[in-house]
Amino acid sequence: MPAGNPIRKRIVIIGGGFAGINAAMGLAKLPVDITLIDRKNHHTFQPLLYQVALAVLSPAEIAQPIRSIVRKYQNIEVLMDQAVGFDLDRRRVELETGALLEYDFLILATGSTHSYFGRDDWAKLAPGLKSIEDATEIRRRVLLAFEFAERQMQEAGTHPPLKFVIIGGGPTGVELAGAISDIARLYMASDFRHINPADAEVLILEGSPNILAAYPPDLRQKAAQQLAGLGVTIRTNAHVSDIQPGYVMIGDERIDSTVTLWAAGVQASPLGKLLGVPLDRRGCVIVDQFLNPPGHPEVYVCGDLAHVEENGIQIPGVAQPAMQMGTYAAKRISRLVARDFGSEGTGVNQPFHYFDKGDMATIGRKAAVANIKWPFHGRWSGFPAWIVWLFIHVFFLIGFRSRLAVFRQWAWTYLTFQDGARLITGSQELPGWDARYGMQDGSPIVHPAPPIEQTAGTAVTGT
Amino acid sequence: MPAGNPIRKRIVIIGGGFAGINAAMGLAKLPVDITLIDRKNHHTFQPLLYQVALAVLSPAEIAQPIRSIVRKYQNIEVLMDQAVGFDLDRRRVELETGALLEYDFLILATGSTHSYFGRDDWAKLAPGLKSIEDATEIRRRVLLAFEFAERQMQEAGTHPPLKFVIIGGGPTGVELAGAISDIARLYMASDFRHINPADAEVLILEGSPNILAAYPPDLRQKAAQQLAGLGVTIRTNAHVSDIQPGYVMIGDERIDSTVTLWAAGVQASPLGKLLGVPLDRRGCVIVDQFLNPPGHPEVYVCGDLAHVEENGIQIPGVAQPAMQMGTYAAKRISRLVARDFGSEGTGVNQPFHYFDKGDMATIGRKAAVANIKWPFHGRWSGFPAWIVWLFIHVFFLIGFRSRLAVFRQWAWTYLTFQDGARLITGSQELPGWDARYGMQDGSPIVHPAPPIEQTAGTAVTGT
Known part of the structure; x- marks a missing residue:
């Protein structure tokens, strides 16, 4: 030296x-x-x-x-x-x-x-969102739920309601709820023939009296309104006492849940x-x-x-x-x-x-709430807040390529509702979903299934 | 009706x-x-x-x-x-x-x-390449091998040679070999501080007398030359008799293998x-x-x-x-x-x-062999064949967005050696790799580790 x-x-x-x-x-x-x-x-x-x-x-x-x-x-x-x-x-x-x-x-x-507040057994039933692996696991479950419902409908003529229950009403819970509502109502609209994805219910269970507790009361209220506009139901003061495959308990009340997600505690x-x-x-x-x-x-x-x-x-x-x-x-x-x-x-x-x-959270495809403290003070909601959110998030992404790629992908998805990222990889099991739902009494169901919905002008449907 | x-x-x-x-x-x-x-x-x-x-x-x-x-x-x-x-x-x-x-x-x-010719137990030790899940599993193993070698080098000052063994010399085997050689020599060149990724060995084991058996002899030979140029070793008439964690057997001969891939039989x-x-x-x-x-x-x-x-x-x-x-x-x-x-x-x-x-197979980043039968007859190799391969593959991709996205991604990777797709997800285990290699006799290794290689002009290295 x-x-x-x-x-x-x-x-x-x-x-x-x-x-x-x-x-x-x-x-x-x-x-x-x-x-x-x-x-x-x-x-x-x-x-x-x-x-x-x-x-x-x-x-x-x-x-x-x-x-x-x-x-x-x-x-x-x-x-x-x-x-x-x-x-x-x-x-x-x-x-x-x-x-x-x-x-x-x-x-x-x-x-x-x-x-999970000491209930680590809930982790498998209600995945949270911290890593890429978590994200692809949630993607897998949400997409599989729609696939299984379509399959069930095609084979049995009916399916239990699709219900997505999100435990926790902080920014992550709100963003997940808005996004699920979006993909169900908009992006998947013409993907299925038997189910109507827009019928899917999205429910936020929040333990405290308010969602987005860290935000000022007027923004919380705006967020709740915007979520309601997307068809998301919010239950506050709802303490989850148990999570099981296919349902969630609030005290003695059972709430059916096709897919349960965890956004409650860190x-x-x-x-x-x-x-x-x-x-x-x-x-x-x-x-x-x-x-x-x-x-x-x-x-x-x-x-x-x-x-x-x-x-x-x-x-x-x-x-x-x-x-x-x-x-x-x-x-x-x-x-x-x-x-x-x-x-x-x-x-x-x-x-x-x-x-x-300041803080911001998106609510679906074109709304957000933003409590801005710099470079000016302001409380924004709706579309302007969403635009601000979009630019800030792209700006802070590390790596020039990622920034461009994300921006392009957003623009593409936003304009076309097309989406190549909608892949299901890994296991094809969903907790609480019985793959053999069609055989309650052991006898297989024989088709013809309900005919595929026809667009006007195409020919008749037969056996 | x-x-x-x-x-x-x-x-x-x-x-x-x-x-x-x-x-x-x-x-x-x-x-x-x-x-x-x-x-x-x-x-x-x-x-x-x-x-x-x-x-x-x-x-x-x-x-x-x-x-x-x-x-x-x-x-x-x-x-x-x-x-x-x-x-x-x-x-x-x-x-x-x-x-x-x-x-x-x-x-x-x-x-x-x-x-796997009746040896289904080999599937876990030598994954093949048929699905997205297969591909991300191979990606995980290949990338982990470099990570583990760096870790071992940093902690123990040495690591066993990185060896990628590909069983099967058809188009898939050749393409995998060329691509591994590429990422080791080019794309990862400045990612590591202790190992030199270019030292990784790539070996193709082919059971028959020739790789690319379906191609005319002159193209086979060109392919072999191009692979040799990338540092890929080819062994023909090599019948694998066993696959174990960390090695492959050809008769009585043991060949060490950090990652073994299967491209032999369908x-x-x-x-x-x-x-x-x-x-x-x-x-x-x-x-x-x-x-x-x-x-x-x-x-x-x-x-x-x-x-x-x-x-x-x-x-x-x-x-x-x-x-x-x-x-x-x-x-x-x-x-x-x-x-x-x-x-x-x-x-x-x-x-x-x-x-x-006709048929074509790529060999690394800028070479290929192509046996073209339409719209003209011709045998191409090297860079022109690679350009033809590129356009044909982009053209046949289903979905306009994918075509554009793949083309952009290729251009970006080709020009910059940057790559956002190099993610390791899932398990962090590699068959045959002992996570606690540093502790052969139970006593931990105490640093200082080998100093990080310095660029000229930066200050001295101490304790």
Whole structure:
């Protein structure tokens, strides 16, 4: 090592979500060595996951391999691995493979996961929406439900109502509900011959008195109106007591459900626990104004995993603060490193500040609610809010190609109702759906089935 | 039913591949009722599957929901179901759900599946390439192999050679080999910090004396040269006697293999057997010049499932003849129906004739071999053949959007080496790969790991 140079710092970043990627990008040009670890090989643009779940976009359009994102920075290495333990005193991360990775700075940003409130058996019956795998699983179930109903109708002449029950009325629940209503009413309208997809019911079950609890009351009400316009039913103060194949219980009341989706609760990634520092009730790591847990100025916790308060209010676990925390951690570390290299260390003591630009949620194909706080204050709803939502989301997508591809795909789907992403892959089972529904008494049903609906002018129908 | 009109015929088509879709489209404008049955909800453009397997294209770019393809024809209904039996005398198909579907004409086009020559236990160790699920599974394994090698290198300082073994040297094997070599040498070149992806070995094991046995000898030789140029090793007369996690046996010789792929044998879909008519050795239904099995002029067998001979030579099981058979069956049925409606029945006795336009296979990113028979005779190889291959394949993709999307994606990938389709989804296990390779003696490896390779001008590396 040439004399007079400070030691090159090793920075380990765990988690390739918004916080981790922004931290890595913010550190990339420093004379440091960065190891970015994620269990997956791709960064997922979570705000658009529901569009993959509802077959509007393809996985590759909203997920980017992490290696591609950081490819041009030779000092960033990407490791597809899992952390399984921390030794904060010796500054080491233990990986699943048994290896120990040393660091000078650790950035932990492993986000959050679904919380089934202790009922982990519900996970299979009501998938949530956190990963590409979750999204394609939801897509599979929703599309299969229509296929099975058509099959049943064709073979038995009748089918039980198609009912999509979404547990949780936050932004994800609202977006899923709007999107399901859209595909049922619009995109699938001419795909089936026996069922009418528009007859599908969509129900949101929300435990609290309001959907979109984080939004101002007038926007909540607008959202409820817009959802009603799409035929979505909302039940508030509805506490789900059980989930079974084919139905959901609210107390003693049974609600039939063809496909049940979970958008109700999240909890912090279990890695927070392994740090051995104080956590909040949901498992988030309580950090100070520099995003450090107590006594560990070399450890930064960012994104959904961090419990950060400003003026006594906890910063929400959404994309914006995650990006800002990642960027902040990178900036603070870069100042500390610069100080090692002889700079004055200006700004080293500047705390994290969340710059809240507002929130928005889409409601179907052409409406949204937006509570905008920057660059102006305003509450928007309906089509203008949707347009704003569209441009902001395309703008923040990582990767120029993805941005173009998503925009093109949206325009195409919007204008034509055509959709190549509507693929069912994997298993052809649906919990609670008996594949042999046509044979209650063991005797097969013999056709002729109900005749295919004819357009005017075509010839007669016979046996 | 108005008097004087003949009875409206019911046509059941089983299989939504090239033959089935072409048959349905050919019949769509007739006064008939068509039921198109497939286990999957999508038609797959099989000639491009290997590009999904090697992460160049996304599944949605080469698969189209069958409902979308036939959406505008009100007399076609699509059923996502499986046939499990036939009653040819009573003209009925039994479906998995137990229902019986009556028909006047049956078109059976369920294609072929992998044949592991009685060793079905090999299927998990060496996936073949027939479906979107197969393609994403191969993609997962190939990409994971590089990830694991990088991890191992980063943690242990060494990794066993990456070796991709492809069993079978037909067009699929050659295309897979060329594409793996490409992504290793070109597309992944700057993605990793510790391994050099270009060091990966690609090996084709072919049981017969030649790869591409169906091609003229000079083209075979050109193909072998082009593969050698890509660093692909070819072993002919190599009979695989066993496949195990991590290796393949040829007689007593053990060949290490990180990822083994199967491109060796196909057999007819098992549905052929259920017809109760004569089959050939591979399970294909032996049909006459009208594509009918003996004694059943109302049953048409098309595509890979059909054994059709012309001048004593069997027509190969590839896309072109499948499309032509589907179209032929539709045309013949339409003539029979027209005769019922009072036409003279011209052409009813015209037999099927395969119009062979030639064959082609790509070899990596810019070479191919093409044995063209129409619109001119010619044997092409190298870049010109690749350009011809490209346009023909884009042209035959079903769906205007897919054509554009694939073309754009190719152009983008070709020019930039960027690729958003390189996603690993699903399990993170690889057969034969021990996740805890770093702990042979139980003691974890402690870093510092080998330093990240530095670009010139960045600062020194320390602890």
